[in-house]
Amino acid sequence: MRAVLWDMDGTLVDTEPYWMRSEEELVGEFGGHWTDEDAKKLVGLGLDTSARILQGAGVRMDEDAIINHLTDQVTYKLATEGVPFRPGARELLADLKAAGIKTALVTMSLRRMAAEVVNLIDFDAFNVIFAGDDVTRPKPFADPYLMACEALQVRPDECVALEDSPNGVASAVAADIVTIGIPHIVSLDDSGATGTIPTLVGVTAADLIAFHERHTS
Incomplete structure (x- = not known):
């Protein structure tokens, strides 16, 4: 090896809990509902694929905006809550x-x-x-x-x-x-x-x- x-x-x-919370918060901003089961389907996926799924859940943002928003939110959580x-x-x-x-x-x-x-x-x-x-x-x-x-x-x-x-x-x-x-x-x-x-x-x-x-x- x-x-x-x-x-x-x-x-x-x-960091997966940070991603899951950030997704739930984003979907909620657009009046949608995001469950733990929804979030688990995104674990390990590319961010562009995840962004399209979030659009399907009602997030009215383009893919790049979703990716950058989630990245910013998770980065903020890392800075304020720590890197586990x-x-x-x-x-x-x-x-x-x-x-x-x-x-x-x-x-x-x-x-x-x-x-x-x-x-x-x-x-x-x-x-x-x-x-x-x-x-x-x-x-x-x-x-x-x-x-x-x-x-x-x-x-x-x-x-x-x-x-x-x-x-x-x-x-x-x-x-x-x-x-x-x-x-x-x-x-x-x-x-x-x-x-x-x-x-x-x-x-x-x-x-x-x-x-x-x-x-x-």
Whole structure:
């Protein structure tokens, strides 16, 4: 294993509740009703796709305006309520760094938000960042993960992906990457993940290397 590719929202940081609240607030501004089940359907989707779904829920704004509004709202919540890193995430990143394993952040959030989150980590955690505004075809297409592999100069079969959503898992699996699901807001049952674990707490670089070897030999 030469690289570990990380999803951000729900995997690195617990920002999904911020997104869900911001969506509910936005739909409510236009007199609509937005449920937790509605919000769960957007987890892991590209922001342009999410924007179109929100338009269907009655939000009378264009796609770019919706994307920027939600990004601003979630960024504000991060600034005022804090950045809740997922348990074990920073520790695993530090161990991967110490082991000399490359890392990429592969997120469908905008780059400006991803950069703010990464800047809060007190070491150089990621070699590259690929965000929603860097790709034409977002998750669940394979493109984000394939682009990250190319930037890291590694093959997909040399990587492990960490994901918390069915759309994210589908993207990594479509890129032929060994994929570990860490369920959080939504279930990963029948998602196609190579395997699932309940948490990153206590997970080490050696654990990921062993998992990769078991599923590529």
